[in-house]
Amino acid sequence: MSLYDDIITKAKGLGFEKVYFTQPKTIETGNSRLVSNPLDLYGWTTCVLLLAYPYKPFCEGEVVSGYYLASNESYHKLRDFITWLNDIGIQAKRVSLPVKKAVVSANIGTVGRNTLLRLKEYGSRIVLYAVAIDTCAPLSYNEPAQPCGECRACIDACPGKAIGETPYDYIKSKCLRYYMEDDEYPTWVKENVNMYLGCERCMFACPYNEAVGTLQPSDEVRQAFDFDRILSGDIEKAIQYVGSNVDKKRLMRDAAILKENKK
Ligand code: SF4
Ligand code: SF4
Structure with missing residues (x-):
């Protein structure tokens, strides 16, 4: 198995069903709390992993959002994932990128009229993270767009x-x-x-x-x-x-x- 496969297998085992190996680059943030380019923080970055943690929402009408539970759960899983990367000798840091823009810029997902990012199979029921690593070259993606079309x-x-x-x-x-x-x-x-x-x-x-x-x-x-x-x-x-x-x-x-x- 290649290192790419090892990383994907580990991430999937923790619930990150989609893992993308993307190019570190400048992305307009429009928000001072976000980082526009991981290289500004971590000059060793060769690749930015974009990880999607899908979840099933609670039924419509419920007062608790499944997103919050998934977000909390995935936050802890991400820490385990980063620890694992470090343990196998890979430098890895979570970066607060504008992940929605990063996903679109890497041709992975589509933003709908509701401004939410959606990924094939999971719609917008996902929690997204970006992790800078110092190993692996970026890969190219060309996921087909999922247009809103006539829907309103x-x-x-x-x-x-x-x-x-x-x-x-x-x-x-x-x-x-x-x-x-x-x-x-x-x-x-x-x-x-x-x-x-x-x-x-x-x-x-x-x-x-x-x-x-x-x-x-x-x-x-x-x-x-x-x-x-x-x-x-x-x-x-x-x-x-x-x-x-x-x-x-x-x-x-x-x-x-x-x-x-x-x-
Ligand atoms: S855009 Fe409208 S429907 Fe969507 S979260 Fe905001 S208020 Fe609710
Ligand atoms: S227009 Fe329809 S497809 Fe597009 S985001 Fe809104 S509900 Fe989804």
């Missing part, structure tokens, strides 16, 4: 009318997700909150996500996010599922709103 399902599903004809027409301030880090929501956002820390209407509407299917949350997950439990300040179990970066006040804020909206 996400435009119709969006409560804020944030989505337009092209991804460039998306208006942040009309998207519920834009307000998730605020302590208080505007009234129209409050009225449309239907899950903790997010909104997935444009994901559920997208036909490219249908084949992924859905899951029922386990009883443990439901209990962890029970509105009264969260409102009492007992968030320890919920944090175990979604990671300690999630703010306690915001979970409590959403529990109070959801309790009202789901009556």
Whole structure:
């Protein structure tokens, strides 16, 4: 087996179903927290691994986003993966690249009208990471585009009318997700909150996500996010599922709103 195969096998074993070996290059970030070129940080980079961790979302109408659980789970798996790379003698560092742009620039995925990146087989139900390594040459990809065509399902599903004809027409301030880090929501956002820390209407509407299917949350997950439990300040179990970066006040804020909206 080649080193490429070893890396792919290890990554898949950890849940990263897709691994791409891409060229390190400058990508416009538009966000000061992101790195535009891994070579600026790690001059030894020969290749950037783009890794996709697919997940099945919880059924529409559930108040917990499967994305948060997958994101927390994959974060820990990524650390195991990087440790393994280091153990076999490869320098490897996670890089906060604008991964969506990196994937598009490497001809791997397509961005839809809902501004979400989608990959063949997994739609936009993926968590993405970039890892700079000092081994392997980049490979070329030419995945066929997955155009939106005549579909307008996400435009119709969006409560804020944030989505337009092209991804460039998306208006942040009309998207519920834009307000998730605020302590208080505007009234129209409050009225449309239907899950903790997010909104997935444009994901559920997208036909490219249908084949992924859905899951029922386990009883443990439901209990962890029970509105009264969260409102009492007992968030320890919920944090175990979604990671300690999630703010306690915001979970409590959403529990109070959801309790009202789901009556
Ligand atoms: S997340 Fe919700 S509010 Fe934001 S674009 Fe999608 S459907 Fe609209
Ligand atoms: S719902 Fe339709 S228009 Fe929106 S991103 Fe998916 S395919 Fe494109």
